[in-house]
Amino acid sequence: MxxxxxxxxxxxxxxxxxxxxxxxxxxxxxxxxxxxxxxxxxxxxxxxxxxxxxxxxxxxxxxxxxxxxxxxxxxxxxxxxxxxxxxxxxxxxYDYLTPLESLDFYGKLFNFKKSERIERSRELLLWVGLDNFKDRQLRKFSRGxxxxxxxxxxxxxxxxxxxxxxxxxxxxxxxxxxxxxxxxxxxxxxxxxxxxxxxxxxxxxxxxxxxxxxxxxxxxxxxxEKTLETEIQFYEVIYANTTGKHELIRFKEYKDAMEGVENINKQGLKMISFNPHRMNLEDIFIKQAEGRINRWGK
Amino acid sequence: MGKIVAISMNTFRESIRDRVLYSLIVFSFLMLAFSILLANITIGDPIKIVKDFGLAVISLFGVLITIFVGIGLLYKEMERRTIYVILSKPITRWQFLLGKYLGLSITLAVEVFIMTFAFFCLCFYYENIISWELLKAIVPIFFELLLILSIAIVFSSFSSTFLSGLFTLSIFVIGHFTQDIKILAASNESLFFKKLSQVIYYILPNLENLNFKARVVHNLPLPYKEIFFSILYSVVYSIFLLVLAIIIFNRRNFP
CATH class of the missing domain: 3.40.50.300 (P-loop containing nucleotide triphosphate hydrolases)
Known part of the structure; x- marks a missing residue:
C-alpha cells in the first residue's frame, strides 16, 4: 500500500x-x-x-x-x-467519429486485438452512460x-x-x-x-x-479523513430576533453555546439552527490561499 | 507498426471528409474540361495542348491539396487539442508524425489516381488509345507531392497554418527555379550574393528534377534510369525532411 x-x-x-x-x-x-x-x-x-x-x-x-x-x-x-x-x-x-469508433481508435494505440477493443468499448460506453449514443457522431455531443x-x-x-x-x-x-x-x-x-x-x-x-x-x-x-475527524472548532447558533431578522452567534465552548440557546428560548425568540463547525478542506484551502496573499503583499 | 497504421488510417479518414479536398478536386475537373476549350481555340496539336494542360492541372492541384489539407490536418490536431489524448497513450511522437504523413500520402495517392483517371478518359476521347506513357510524368509528380508534403510537415511541426502554407508554397515556387538560382550565382559579381545563391541552390530541393511533363508530351527521349534517379532523389530528400520534422516535433511542448 x-x-x-x-x-x-x-x-x-x-x-x-x-x-x-x-x-x-x-x-x-x-x-x-x-x-x-x-x-x-x-x-x-x-x-x-x-x-x-x-x-x-x-x-x-x-x-x-x-x-x-x-x-x-x-x-x-x-x-x-x-x-x-x-x-x-x-x-x-475527432468530431467525425462515433464514440464506438473513437474508443476503437484509441484501443488500436495500445495494440489491442479487434475483439478485445470491441468488447472493452461496449463495456465502457455502458459504464459511462453513452451506450444509447454509441453510433452518433461526436459533433452532435454536448460538453457533458x-x-x-x-x-x-x-x-x-x-x-x-x-x-x-x-x-x-x-x-x-x-x-x-x-x-x-x-x-x-x-x-x-x-x-x-x-x-x-x-x-x-x-x-x-x-x-x-x-x-x-x-x-x-x-x-x-x-x-x-483526518481533517474531517478534527475536533469541533466552534458552534454556530442562528435565531430570529424580535423583528424576525436572522442573526448569527458563534460560541467557542459547548457550554456557552447551550447557555446562548437557553437565553434565546427565555426571551421567547425563535431558534433557527444550531451547527457544530468542524475544520473542513475549504478552511484549509482558504487559510493556505490567505497565506499566499499575505506573502504577495510583502 | 500497428500504431502508425492506426494514425494513418484515421488521418486518411479525416482528410476524405475535408470539404477543401472535394472543392479542389471538383475545380481540377473543371480545369481539365477547360483544356478541351483551350485545345479548340489554340493553334497547334490539340492533343498536345490537352496533355500539357492536364499534367499541369494534376501537378498544381496536387500541390494545393497537399498544402491546404496537409498542413491543416497537423495543425488542427494541436489547435483542437485532439493531440493531448493521443500522445497520452503509449505512442511516440515519431510514430504519430509518421502516421500523419502516411495517411496524407494515401490521400494524395487517391487524389492523383482520380485525377489521372479523368485525365486518361479525356485523352482517350481525343486519341482513342490509353496514353500510358503519361505515367512517366505523373508518377514523378506524385513523388514531388510527397516531397512537398514533407516540407509542409516540417513547417507545420512548429508554425501556424498560414505561415506553414506560405513557406511551403514559396519553396514549391523557388524549387522550380533553383536552376536559375545557380545561373544567378555564377553570373553575380558580389561574393556575398554568390555564396547566398549557392547555399540556397544546394539547400532547397530542385523540383525541376521531377518535372518530365514537357518531355512526355512532346515524345522526347526519356530513359527510365533518369526517372528512377529523380524519384530516388525525392525519396531521400523526403526522408531527410521527415527526420528533421521528427526532431522539431520531439522537442515541442504541448501546453
Missing part, C-alpha cells in the same frame, strides 16, 4: 508569455507523491500549475528541471504510458457527453493509474455523482487515481488525501 504510483522530484517549468516573452514560473520545485491505490485530490486555484504537472507526468510538456517516477522507475519513452489513463481538461476528440467519453477513453487500457484533469467540469449533478461512483469503483478495482478540481466537496466525499498547490509548489498534503 505504501508503494508510490507517481513521484515527481523537484519539477521546474517556465513559460514565456506575451509579445515580450516575459518569463512565468509555472512549476517551482514541485514535489508530489501519489500512493498506490489511493484517490488523491489535486487542489489549487486557476494557473497554479495543476495541468502542467499532469502534462509533465505524461511527457506532453518537458520540464526544465526535475524528474517523474512511475512505480519507482524514471518515466522515459512511451511504454510507461501503457498503464496510465488520462483525461485532459476540456477533452477534444464528451466528458463522459473522455472518462471512457481514459479507461480503455484498464490502467493502473488514472489521471483526471478537472473531470467534473461540464457535468450535471447526476453526471458528477456517476463520475464519483466510477472513481470509487476504480479505487475498489485497485487503481490509483489523481484528479484536479475546484469542487472541494467532491474531494471530501471521495479522496483519501488532498494535495494543495499554489504558484507551482505543493504547499500541503492532508489526509481528508
Amino acid at each position: 505504501n508503494a508510490l504510483a507517481i513521484r515527481t522530484n523537484g519539477l521546474y517549468k517556465t513559460y514565456r508569455t506575451g509579445f515580450l516573452h516575459k518569463k512565468f514560473l509555472a512549476l517551482n520545485n514541485l514535489n508530489l507523491e501519489v500512493k498506490q491505490g489511493e484517490i488523491l485530490g489535486y487542489l489549487g486555484p486557476n494557473g497554479a500549475g495543476k495541468t502542467t504537472t499532469f502534462k509533465i507526468i505524461l511527457d506532453l510538456i518537458r520540464p526544465e528541471k526535475g524528474e517523474v517516477y512511475i512505480w519507482g522507475k524514471r518515466a522515459y519513452g512511451s511504454s510507461y504510458r501503457q498503464e496510465i489513463g488520462f483525461l485532459p481538461d476540456n477533452p477534444y476528440f 457527453m464528451l466528458q463522459r467519453l473522455g472518462v471512457a477513453q481514459a479507461l480503455i487500457n484498464n490502467p493502473k493509474i488514472l489521471i483526471l484533469d478537472e473531470p467534473m467540469l461540464g457535468l450535471d449533478p447526476m453526471g458528477r455523482r456517476e463520475l464519483r461512483d466510477i472513481i470509487i469503483k476504480c479505487k475498489e478495482n485497485g487503481k490509483t487515481v489523481i484528479f484536479s478540481t475546484h469542487i472541494l466537496s467532491d474531494v471530501e466525499m471521495i479522496c483519501d488525501r488532498a494535495a494543495i498547490i499554489f504558484n507551482g509548489t505543493v504547499h500541503d498534503v492532508v489526509s481528508v
Whole structure:
C-alpha cells in the first residue's frame, strides 16, 4: 500500500508569455507523491500549475528541471504510458467519429486485438452512460457527453493509474455523482487515481488525501479523513430576533453555546439552527490561499 | 507498426471528409474540361495542348491539396487539442508524425489516381488509345507531392497554418527555379550574393528534377534510369525532411 504510483522530484517549468516573452514560473520545485491505490485530490486555484504537472507526468510538456517516477522507475519513452489513463481538461476528440469508433481508435494505440477493443468499448460506453449514443457522431455531443467519453477513453487500457484533469467540469449533478461512483469503483478495482478540481466537496466525499498547490509548489498534503475527524472548532447558533431578522452567534465552548440557546428560548425568540463547525478542506484551502496573499503583499 | 497504421488510417479518414479536398478536386475537373476549350481555340496539336494542360492541372492541384489539407490536418490536431489524448497513450511522437504523413500520402495517392483517371478518359476521347506513357510524368509528380508534403510537415511541426502554407508554397515556387538560382550565382559579381545563391541552390530541393511533363508530351527521349534517379532523389530528400520534422516535433511542448 505504501508503494508510490507517481513521484515527481523537484519539477521546474517556465513559460514565456506575451509579445515580450516575459518569463512565468509555472512549476517551482514541485514535489508530489501519489500512493498506490489511493484517490488523491489535486487542489489549487486557476494557473497554479495543476495541468502542467499532469502534462509533465505524461511527457506532453518537458520540464526544465526535475524528474517523474512511475512505480519507482524514471518515466522515459512511451511504454510507461501503457498503464496510465488520462483525461485532459476540456477533452477534444475527432468530431467525425462515433464514440464506438473513437474508443476503437484509441484501443488500436495500445495494440489491442479487434475483439478485445470491441468488447472493452461496449463495456465502457455502458459504464459511462453513452451506450444509447454509441453510433452518433461526436459533433452532435454536448460538453457533458464528451466528458463522459473522455472518462471512457481514459479507461480503455484498464490502467493502473488514472489521471483526471478537472473531470467534473461540464457535468450535471447526476453526471458528477456517476463520475464519483466510477472513481470509487476504480479505487475498489485497485487503481490509483489523481484528479484536479475546484469542487472541494467532491474531494471530501471521495479522496483519501488532498494535495494543495499554489504558484507551482505543493504547499500541503492532508489526509481528508483526518481533517474531517478534527475536533469541533466552534458552534454556530442562528435565531430570529424580535423583528424576525436572522442573526448569527458563534460560541467557542459547548457550554456557552447551550447557555446562548437557553437565553434565546427565555426571551421567547425563535431558534433557527444550531451547527457544530468542524475544520473542513475549504478552511484549509482558504487559510493556505490567505497565506499566499499575505506573502504577495510583502 | 500497428500504431502508425492506426494514425494513418484515421488521418486518411479525416482528410476524405475535408470539404477543401472535394472543392479542389471538383475545380481540377473543371480545369481539365477547360483544356478541351483551350485545345479548340489554340493553334497547334490539340492533343498536345490537352496533355500539357492536364499534367499541369494534376501537378498544381496536387500541390494545393497537399498544402491546404496537409498542413491543416497537423495543425488542427494541436489547435483542437485532439493531440493531448493521443500522445497520452503509449505512442511516440515519431510514430504519430509518421502516421500523419502516411495517411496524407494515401490521400494524395487517391487524389492523383482520380485525377489521372479523368485525365486518361479525356485523352482517350481525343486519341482513342490509353496514353500510358503519361505515367512517366505523373508518377514523378506524385513523388514531388510527397516531397512537398514533407516540407509542409516540417513547417507545420512548429508554425501556424498560414505561415506553414506560405513557406511551403514559396519553396514549391523557388524549387522550380533553383536552376536559375545557380545561373544567378555564377553570373553575380558580389561574393556575398554568390555564396547566398549557392547555399540556397544546394539547400532547397530542385523540383525541376521531377518535372518530365514537357518531355512526355512532346515524345522526347526519356530513359527510365533518369526517372528512377529523380524519384530516388525525392525519396531521400523526403526522408531527410521527415527526420528533421521528427526532431522539431520531439522537442515541442504541448501546453
